[in-house]
Amino acid sequence: MAEAPKKLRLGDLLVQEGVITEDQLMSALAEQKVSGRKLGKTLIDLEFVEENQLLTLLAEQLKVPFINLEMYDLRVEVVQLLPEVQARRFRVIVLEERSNSLLIGMSDPTDIYAVDDLQQILGKTLEIAVVREAELLNAIDTVYRRTQEIQDLAGRLDEELTDGDFSLAQLEDDSDVSNAPVVRLLRTVFEDAVKANASDIHIEPDEHVVRIRQRIDGVLQEQVMNETRIASALVLRLKLMAGLDISEKRLPQDGRFNIKVAESSIDVRLSTMPVQYGESVVMRLLDQGSAMLSLEQLGMPKDISNLFREQVHSPHGMVLVTGPTGSGKTTTLYAALNELNNPSKKIITVEDPVEYRLPRVNQVQINNRIELNFARVLRAALRQDPDIILVGEMRDKETVEIGIRASLTGHLVLSTLHTNDAISTAMRLIDMGIEPYLAASSLRAIIAQRLMRKICDSCKTEQDMASLQKDLLFASHLADNLQSHTFYTGNGCHNCNGTGYKGRLGIYEFLELDEDASKALQIGDNDAFRDAAIRQPSYCSLSESAMKLAMEGVTSLEEVFRVTEAVSDRSVVEHD
Numbered sequence: 001m002a003e004a005p006k007k008l009r010l011g012d013l014l015v016q017e018g019v020i021t022e023d024q025l026m027s028a029l030a031e032q033k034v035s036g037r038k039l040g041k042t043l044i045d046l047e048f049v050e051e052n053q054l055l056t057l058l059a060e061q062l063k064v065p066f067i068n069l070e071m072y073d074l075r076v077e078v079v080q081l082l083p084e085v086q087a088r089r090f091r092v093i094v095l096e097e098r099s100n101s102l103l104i105g106m107s108d109p110t111d112i113y114a115v116d117d118l119q120q121i122l123g124k125t126l127e128i129a130v131v132r133e134a135e136l137l138n139a140i141d142t143v144y145r146r147t148q149e150i151q152d153l154a155g156r157l158d159e160e161l162t163d164g165d166f167s168l169a170q171l172e173d174d175s176d177v178s179n180a181p182v183v184r185l186l187r188t189v190f191e192d193a194v195k196a197n198a199s200d201i202h203i204e205p206d207e208h209v210v211r212i213r214q215r216i217d218g219v220l221q222e223q224v225m226n227e228t229r230i231a232s233a234l235v236l237r238l239k240l241m242a243g244l245d246i247s248e249k250r251l252p253q254d255g256r257f258n259i260k261v262a263e264s265s266i267d268v269r270l271s272t273m274p275v276q277y278g279e280s281v282v283m284r285l286l287d288q289g290s291a292m293l294s295l296e297q298l299g300m301p302k303d304i305s306n307l308f309r310e311q312v313h314s315p316h317g318m319v320l321v322t323g324p325t326g327s328g329k330t331t332t333l334y335a336a337l338n339e340l341n342n343p344s345k346k347i348i349t350v351e352d353p354v355e356y357r358l359p360r361v362n363q364v365q366i367n368n369r370i371e372l373n374f375a376r377v378l379r380a381a382l383r384q385d386p387d388i389i390l391v392g393e394m395r396d397k398e399t400v401e402i403g404i405r406a407s408l409t410g411h412l413v414l415s416t417l418h419t420n421d422a423i424s425t426a427m428r429l430i431d432m433g434i435e436p437y438l439a440a441s442s443l444r445a446i447i448a449q450r451l452m453r454k455i456c457d458s459c460k461t462e463q464d465m466a467s468l469q470k471d472l473l474f475a476s477h478l479a480d481n482l483q484s485h486t487f488y489t490g491n492g493c494h495n496c497n498g499t500g501y502k503g504r505l506g507i508y509e510f511l512e513l514d515e516d517a518s519k520a521l522q523i524g525d526n527d528a529f530r531d532a533a534i535r536q537p538s539y540c541s542l543s544e545s546a547m548k549l550a551m552e553g554v555t556s557l558e559e560v561f562r563v564t565e566a567v568s569d570r571s572v573v574e575h576d
Helices: 010-016 022-035 039-045 051-062 084-090 112-122 133-143 147-160 168-172 181-195 230-242 302-312 329-340 374-382 397-408 422-431 436-442 469-475 479-484 515-522 526-535 542-551 557-564
Strands: 092-097 101-106 125-130 200-205 210-216 219-225 253-261 264-275 278-287 317-322 347-351 362-365 388-391 412-417 443-455 460-462 488-490 501-512
Touching (some): 010 051, 051 125, 084 092, 084 133, 092 133, 147 219, 147 230, 181 200, 181 264, 181 278, 230 264, 230 278, 302 317, 302 443, 317 422, 329 412, 329 443, 347 374, 397 412, 397 436, 412 422, 422 436, 422 501, 422 526, 443 542, 443 557, 501 542, 515 526
Parallel strands (some): 101 125, 388 412
Antiparallel strands (some): 200 210, 210 219, 253 264, 264 278, 443 501, 460 488
8 A cells, every 4th residue: 555645734734833824824725716726836826835845844744755856866767657647647756666665756745645546557555755846847857758759659650651652631731630640740859859958850861760869958869760761751741831842852941930839939940951861851949938038147257248248338340259050149149139129229130030039129031032131131221220230140241341331330230150269250251351451440349159068966976087187288278277176077867868967058258359459450460369369358268268167067078178179179279
């Protein structure tokens, strides 16, 4: 039999212990009748009691442990002894399989009816632990990934597909396809990606397998399936959703569509490309409901944040944000726009595509099919009396020239450029054919950035330095200070899907064009420009910025080397 909790009237216990008053209990019971929520949740939502205080009291009263799930080493095979639907229904998770019993975590251990039902489902004696509801739901989202469901749906779809026998008419008819295997498979793929906080989904056909890969925290994670015939059905359905030409398989195509996943509105940018065994698809996912970050929330060091804010509040000039694809450039620029957006400023953006919707901002979507390109829109924008112009990307000489001239005629121009660091960016403009004196006159500041994975707090542990010490000494001129620091890594757990990392943080290299840097740029002297930049008190290279995060225990040394290539690029590091 289950070791069920004693019959406990939660409200009476809280009043008896002096945690809440009788009046507060009456108010909560009245609210409970309207909302239908459990009393504990109602009391917490009404702020009559804190969740930790409530759960600690329950644990003491019931003589059961109170477990922090974020620090608990969950085993996927044990958790999945209970089907996901019951885990969510009863707000419970299986924590441990013992010789003759199961330890389960519950957010409401007083629910004796749930315990009775779980006893029947699991068929073992149950021991109860108290867990926080938010941690419980997060653990369920993490552990019950859709990997097996995706595999099962792929198998069913493959069984229904023989060469050329799937119905195009059925795929085109949006009124009655919700249960079609291909639609259910795609829906499950999207749900899994959103749960895992993936930024991209890749569907790649190979000779004998199909790969579905998700980019999570900047790194691809792969699921391989043997059902090769499903690839064409998936691509066809996605093309229909994006309004692409389903008959054209020889040329790359780009499109977009919007889907609703788990109450979130997801904007999907789709790109197809012909490969040897079919068509490869990459989808960039953008949650339209996610809150836009402010400059404070970007995680910039305070000194860089203050300098960057000062520059974006300038009445004119050009500020560039640089880095590779997926380094957070657009997020940084939108954080700046969010701060600048007020009734006294006319802001126009030229983007491909428009990634975030901003009130009061005039946002223009590039469309190369009708020759609506960056340069053309930028010329038109200058006739719209703007104060601030954001150009999604400086892709060619013409766009850069128009942007520079706009910055010299009283406009603030914000844009991005694909370069490795801040110092090389200015010279990159000259390589694109811009006159040095124009670049020197218009550029106010350049910020280069990357995104680094943060060590998972749940499985964070000290790192053995022995194998890395030699490389570390070569890799950073901070080496003299490294002996006194403790470095960390992640072992991998359910919270981070076994990767050892959870979430990302930006590293930044800020370059302000002072008088010395501007003079060097004006004469096109690369070496003098680099020397002038490095001499600035505010200058900190990407490698140094990354190493500081490792020294603070935020990220690992392996992640520093992966992102900055500091170990392999030893030639750029100067030693005394």
